[in-house]
Amino acid sequence: MSNQIAMTKYIGAFVDELTKSGVKQVVVSPGSRSTPIAMLMADHPDIEVMMHVDERSAAFFALGLAKATNKTVAILCTSGTAAANYLPAVVESFYARVPLLVITADRPHELRDIGAAQTIDQVNLFGNHVKWFQDMPLPEESREMQKFVRTVCSRAVQTTIQAPYGPVHLNFPLREPLVPIMDDRSKFEGMDTPIVRTEKYHVTLSDESFNRLAVNLPKNGIIVCGPMDEYNANFNEAIVKLAQNINYPIIADPLSQLRSGNHNKQFIIDSYNAFLKNEQVRNKLKPEVIIRFGSMPVSKSLMFYLKEHADVPQYIVDGGQGWRDPVSTAYEMIYCNEQIFCEKLTMLTEDRSKLNSSWIEQWLQLNKLVKDVIVQIDADKLNEGRLIYHLQNLVPEQSSIMVGNSMPIRDVDDFFHSNYKSIKLYGNRGVNGIDGLVSTALGISAAVENTYLIVGDLSFYHDMNGLLAAKMHDLNLTILLINNNGGGIFSMLQQAKHPTYFELLFGTPTDLQFEHAAKLYGGKYYRVETWQQYVKAMETVQNEQGLKIIEVFTNRHENAKIRQKLWENVSREIENRLGEVLR
Amino acid sequence: MSNQIAMTKYIGAFVDELTKSGVKQVVVSPGSRSTPIAMLMADHPDIEVMMHVDERSAAFFALGLAKATNKTVAILCTSGTAAANYLPAVVESFYARVPLLVITADRPHELRDIGAAQTIDQVNLFGNHVKWFQDMPLPEESREMQKFVRTVCSRAVQTTIQAPYGPVHLNFPLREPLVPIMDDRSKFEGMDTPIVRTEKYHVTLSDESFNRLAVNLPKNGIIVCGPMDEYNANFNEAIVKLAQNINYPIIADPLSQLRSGNHNKQFIIDSYNAFLKNEQVRNKLKPEVIIRFGSMPVSKSLMFYLKEHADVPQYIVDGGQGWRDPVSTAYEMIYCNEQIFCEKLTMLTEDRSKLNSSWIEQWLQLNKLVKDVIVQIDADKLNEGRLIYHLQNLVPEQSSIMVGNSMPIRDVDDFFHSNYKSIKLYGNRGVNGIDGLVSTALGISAAVENTYLIVGDLSFYHDMNGLLAAKMHDLNLTILLINNNGGGIFSMLQQAKHPTYFELLFGTPTDLQFEHAAKLYGGKYYRVETWQQYVKAMETVQNEQGLKIIEVFTNRHENAKIRQKLWENVSREIENRLGEVLR
Incomplete structure (x- = not known):
């Protein structure tokens, strides 16, 4: 006792x-x-x-x-x-x-x-x-x-x-007996002495450091914003203001939270993954400084770009004092709260927004050029890129979209463009696992309305158990399950050239009929094989409660082909207009 | 390159x-x-x-x-x-x-x-x-x-x-590029110098130690055999011979592998969990020595028995040099290969098998007495105990049965009695998790014929993903899914007395219809609500290939009642005949 x-x-x-x-x-x-x-x-x-x-x-x-x-x-x-x-x-x-x-x-x-x-x-x-x-x-x-x-x-x-x-x-x-005395009325009674608290604190730089950075800020710089640790509308405002003040484009990863929301989008670059594939573009667009926020963006061509310009001063601003330099291109670690950094630097730099800048113009033109080509994926066919491209129009205001790893996050990077809707994008990009995505999305849905998950079939399978939470806690979640029957991302890697072991080791087709999973967990199920079915399903789910699984059947090989063709078109267009854009 | x-x-x-x-x-x-x-x-x-x-x-x-x-x-x-x-x-x-x-x-x-x-x-x-x-x-x-x-x-x-x-x-x-040179013909070429090996080795005792143990072995001892690390028919023979030689009963946990197989079952006690519930019995059956093998048996009343006789010399024989003494009753750790230990001790002790032993008679009679009562669970109704009681007749020779934790292993302890069939019992008793059981069973089924898994609904749910292996690798497994809709074991614990939070925290009914899971993974599904359906399903699956799920619907509360009544009957019978048995 x-x-x-x-x-x-x-x-x-x-x-x-x-x-x-x-x-x-x-x-x-x-x-x-x-x-x-x-x-x-x-x-x-x-x-x-x-x-x-x-x-x-x-x-x-x-x-x-x-x-x-x-x-x-x-x-x-x-x-x-x-x-x-x-x-x-x-x-x-x-x-x-x-x-x-x-x-x-x-x-x-x-x-x-x-x-x-x-x-x-x-x-x-x-x-x-x-x-x-x-x-x-x-x-x-x-x-x-x-x-x-x-x-x-x-x-x-x-x-x-x-x-x-x-x-x-x-x-x-804990020792047995393992049952507390539930009728003890004093069990939650506070103490009369206070319990120590720690005020929320931030790291910041000295005034000298800020001044040094501000004074030396060259004309042609870029801001790179990767996945941010938390959604902070004030930071979004602050970074956009900084960019406008100093005429720098913002390379905005989808998880930067800068592609949506009501902050100014003028300098937001969202199609860099496409135009930075071009080596000439990467060379021509040599910056004088790189200011990077958040963790490393998903874009592979951006990574090449950063590597190729490793000689350029690169500031990594991190209020969490990490070491976010996976391509070893950092020049200085700036341990400073990101919002404070942007606000301070804006204050300390002269307003260049009225000045002409061919630098920013080049970035904006290239960005537009890619988008003009991407519009053309609006062919008849259903493909993974097109699904994502139109997503922002098919979800309501105040939506949260959890994006799976492997292909979904890459597709979102390429095809989810900037907009003025209030859409938050989430991903598990700490270590990019294919595990736990369903549960993470359901956790988000327990806090906010209109939650979506975009996920491939392997990831969906990996965390199918997570669906029980939807049933037990009456959660509302729409899952856009992109089923290409196996590991789509591997089709993009070197392994694909070794067909003998490819399907065994990497393709790993599961041939699962996920409609049964929907039934098991009491979810509504929508089978999508055409573009019309996709649009209809996305509209329907807005009026439905509970778990909704929209399974879109795509083809790994066909998708790889469509992607390749699209990037060839983009590449051709860039080649054609290179002289005109990059003066 | x-x-x-x-x-x-x-x-x-x-x-x-x-x-x-x-x-x-x-x-x-x-x-x-x-x-x-x-x-x-x-x-x-x-x-x-x-x-x-x-x-x-x-x-x-x-x-x-x-x-x-x-x-x-x-x-x-x-x-x-x-x-x-x-x-x-x-x-x-x-x-x-x-x-x-x-x-x-x-x-x-x-x-x-x-x-x-x-x-x-x-x-x-x-x-x-x-x-x-x-x-x-x-x-x-x-x-x-x-x-x-x-x-x-x-x-x-x-x-x-x-x-x-x-x-x-x-x-x-590993560094990129991550593709090996597959046409390198020398890639698996051995070396001309040998690679060091370690001979398989065992721990054993000195002759003096063996002699000391053998000489001092009292008349009324018991052997306790918990879950063994590996199945070893030679050990089974050796321990049985030792027991017969020194007239000790063998308290045999189901995972000791001693309840089935063709070794002599004369001294195998398998109903101790029932009769050791009786305090008087525990007192009267005070041993002079306890020789324990394997990890701790699942039986709770055996644990009380061991605790109450903590003053009795208890030897824990462990070829793996662990410290398997969860109830702190050990007297000496004997780090010796278990088979060697039994064989040596048999050699060094005089043959007492021809001597009268009221000690062993008491154990055998109590064991029989319980079994005579347990036969009576053969009522009309389907209940968890009865399922297990008849299991040995419903599986073919050379079967392997993986037993889930929580209730299944306890039911098997109580109701799976000794027999001469070749049945191996497996469990994950390292840490008794409810996770990974489906996959463990499928792993077993990849190696041997006639594999069964007995599992509760929470455990089944926990590792449902594991079923993909059955589909991908064409494995044969029969799952006896005992669905009492939630955490059955908690009904036996103290928590059950707090109904306010019981269903929320411990009952955790999932209300899943597992038929959909069977469909998802291409398994055959058998719904069982009566005894006849159970027997029929168990017979049918013997002629079917692939994944077979027999879902047996039972009721947590009813089962708890049936169990309680059964143990009351056992207890009454023991009380009635105590004087006669324990002279």
């Missing part, structure tokens, strides 16, 4: 402090050892408990929820492989900088490493992939330990939401 | 050495970075490559294959979260002692921790849950490095299959 009292007070204090630290949503997986934490969470008036049986999907679900809300989401599971199933999402949240609080129940110390059931080594289970780990002490009733557990809780949550955002892992050893 | 030559020779040497070290089967997941290893494996005449898209399931599939073959199975995946998905199965294989060789591709060192795509910290990714880890050097063409990579390969494989068996992780950084 005294054990139970101690546990109730200790875990009660922890759970209560969670809510005071700003955690309101917890994704819980069923288990025995975690019972006291789960029951007290369910009992707390300010916590919403969402159940998810598969821990791997549960963690990705929480990741999506955290992305969409910009708030820390907690996950809770029992000891053993349950916790091990969290690893993929923990890794993604670490590299994608998403605030996740991982809470695992564990056997008490005396039951560790002696062959007890469901007992693994949970100390530092996620290795270097969490920002902070604490192996908690066993519950004690004392005031000191209640203050301790509240302090750890506050510190843990606040660690997840200081830049760089990321996961924190707390491991709670 | 020179890079490609070096890579081809280096990876070619590694792949060739795999086969020479005894690895013939590799479960590969598609990916780009792992291309050179995958292609060379596919090209090697002595390697069977089995593809599996979901790495979590792939690793469990390999685990099952390794369990069934008693041979090292390799798994291969690309960098990033792909590798992270391996963790649950790696953890299980570590604690269950299954030989698994984990091969991951990684970015080269210069691309680590600089924000490159699909790059995580793979060094020691699985922490303490592998026996050995090596971060391999980049491919080099030199003879020395070819010898090195072959030596590491040989060492790694041999480490997985020395007691205790377990996983080893090799991490291969």
Whole structure:
């Protein structure tokens, strides 16, 4: 009994402090050892408990929820492989900088490493992939330990939401009996001493540094904006203002969140992946400076461009103090909050917006030139590029679109162009896995209206289990399932030249009829084989609730051909007009 | 090109050495970075490559294959979260002692921790849950490095299959271009110097130790045999002979592999979980010594019995030198190969088999008494216990049955009684997860005929993705899916007394209609609601190929009641006859 009292007070204090630290949503997986934490969470008036049986999907679900809300989401599971199933999402949240609080129940110390059931080594289970780990002490009733557990809780949550955002892992050893005293009225009672908080802080530069950068800013520079850690409309305004002030184009990755929204799009370049394929263009467009924000954009030709101009000063602005230099072209790491950086630099630089700039004109013309060719994919046929090209017209205002890795994100890069709709694009680009995408999208859908997921068939299959959340929690999500029966991206790689092993090792056709998956999880299903069917389905789903799966059948080989032809057309057009555009 | 030559020779040497070290089967997941290893494996005449898209399931599939073959199975995946998905199965294989060789591709060192795509910290990714880890050097063409990579390969494989068996992780950084030179004819060419091997070795005791144990062996002892790391018919013979020689009963966990097979069953006790529920029985049956083999049996009442007799000398025999003492009742750790131990002790002890032993008689009578009551579950109704009770008659000779955790293993403990059929029972009892069970069973089915899986609905859901392997590799597996719509085991725990949160947190009904899952994966589906349907389905599947799902609908609450009533009957019967049996 005294054990139970101690546990109730200790875990009660922890759970209560969670809510005071700003955690309101917890994704819980069923288990025995975690019972006291789960029951007290369910009992707390300010916590919403969402159940998810598969821990791997549960963690990705929480990741999506955290992305969409910009708030820390907690996950809770029992000891053993349950916790091990969290690893993929923990890794993604670490590299994608998403605030996740991982809470695992564990056997008490005396039951560790002696062959007890469901007992693994949970100390530092996620290795270097969490920002902070604490192996908690066993519950004690004392005031000191209640203050301790509240302090750890506050510190843990606040660690997840200081830049760089990321996961924190707390491991709670618990002894039997595993049921708390639910009618203890004081279990969530606060303390009369305050619990330490950490103000939200930012990194910034000294005035001298800012001045030095501003003074030396050359005429012909570019801004590159990759995937941003979080959606921040103020940053969007700030970077656009900076670009206009200094006449630099903004190379905007789809996950930069700069292609949609109501900020000015004048200097947003979104078709660079196409025109930077051309070597002459890359050479001619040599910049004098590159200012890069966010993580590395998905575009391969942009990567070549950056590599070829490795001699050009490249500033990598990162408020999360990382080392985002995968092509080894950085010149200086600028550890400064991105919004502050843009605002300061705008203030410190003279307004060049009224000056003529053939530099920016070249970028804008090339961008337009590509778009004029891309319009021509509006042929009769259904193809992956065209699906994405028209997507912005087929989703309502205030939509969120989660984009799968491999082909979807590349197609979005090429075909999702800038617009003034309020559309947020999400992706799991921390480590670009094909896992957990369905759950991440469902997590987003739990926070916002009009959520879409664009995903290939392999990725969809990988996280099909995630669909259970849609059913259990009545979520609204439209999945645009692009089924080319296997690993489409590999058709673009060198391996494709070795047909003997290609289908076995890379094509991996699953031949699954996903209509059955829709039925299993109570989703509506739309089979799409023509353009008309696609448009109709996209319109229909706007009036439907729940899970909606639009399966679009495309052909890997045909798509590769259509892409190739399109880029040949773009290339020809560029060749023809090169002299005229690049003066 | 020179890079490609070096890579081809280096990876070619590694792949060739795999086969020479005894690895013939590799479960590969598609990916780009792992291309050179995958292609060379596919090209090697002595390697069977089995593809599996979901790495979590792939690793469990390999685990099952390794369990069934008693041979090292390799798994291969690309960098990033792909590798992270391996963790649950790696953890299980570590604690269950299954030989698994984990091969991951990684970015080269210069691309680590600089924000490159699909790059995580793979060094020691699985922490303490592998026996050995090596971060391999980049491919080099030199003879020395070819010898090195072959030596590491040989060492790694041999480490997985020395007691205790377990996983080893090799991490291969690879540079682009990622395609080997497939027409290099010398790529699998062996070396003229031998590669070091390690003979299979065992631990054993000194003659003095054996003598001391043999001389001091009291009259009234028991042998407890929990889940064994591997199936070994010679051990089965040896332990049975020892028991008969010294007149000790053998408490045989279902995964001890002692309940089936053609060894003598005279002293095999299989209904102890029932009669040891009785406190008086536990008291009266105080042993003078306990000799324990394998990991801890699943029986809860046996655990009470062991705890209550913590003052009795308990020898834990473990050829894998672990610390299998979860209830802290060990007296001495005997690090000795189990078969050798039994054979030696039999040799060194006098033959007591002709002596009268009221001790052994008591155990046998109690065992029989329980069985006589259990026969009575043969009522009209379909219930979980009865399904299992008749299972041995409904599967063919030479069957393998994979048993799920939570309720199935407990039901098998209570209701799967000893028999002379050749039936192997498997379970994932390393850490008792509800994950990966479908894949483990499919891995077993890839090695042997007549494989069955008994699994609850939550576990089945958790690893539904695993079913793809059945479809892709034309495997034969019968799944006995016991659907009580949620977490049946929790009904037996304390939590059940808190109805407010019970269904939310523990019941977790998914309401899934698994018939759709059968359709999705091309399986045959049998809906079972009556006893007759069950028997008929079990007979039918014997003549069917492929994936067969027999879904048995039971009721959590009803089952809990039936179980309770049955144990009350057993208990009453024991009370009635206690005086007579326990003289």
